[in-house]
Amino acid sequence: MASEDAYTAEPFVPARGGLPALRKAAADCRGCPLHRDATQTVFGTGDTDARVMLVGEQPGDQEDRQGKPFVGPAGRLLDRALEEAGIDPADAYVTNAVKHFKFTRAAPGKRRVHKSPTQREAAACGPWLAAELALVEPELIVVLGATAGKALLGSSFRVTQVRGTVLEEEIHGRPERLVPTVHPSAVLRADDRETAYRGLVSDLKVAAQALE
């Protein structure tokens, strides 16, 4: 694997072959240390003709076990919020800024607890997200939470400052429109879950309008 200063997925990303080739190659990515403890790579799902791309942080425990993004509790909440906002989840391409599950354990054999990826790990994984964006060419990117925002828009990104607005930025060399919002797992953790959920739906309605 690369030295610590050179963590990057770049050498593992195939130049051709479309999404199937990307997904296959990502399964063997060793671009940073996160592959060591995770069960498997969790690559994005959806079609290349998807109009909207949803970008989360990293796979969770369920996603790591099943090999698919947003299949756990946060994913179910996201699907409900998308439908309420007028976006068909089946029409979206869904992925994460980081493709391996990062976690800690309080003690050996204990439950795996999510640990946020570092900026360096997110940057290392960036070539996969860049390749997905180049193939899917979405009309809109929904940015789910701070890690995805920092990965796409830089370390100064603050989700509270820009959530529910349409941003226009150059991402990996392409002009993109983005709507940031909170990560659905933040809704699950919120003290006032209903208010947090309504905020997520409200932001997703901005995304739905931007797609009209």
Ligand code: SF4
């Ligand atoms: S997190 Fe990304 S860069 Fe790191 S090993 Fe997994 S796929 Fe590769």
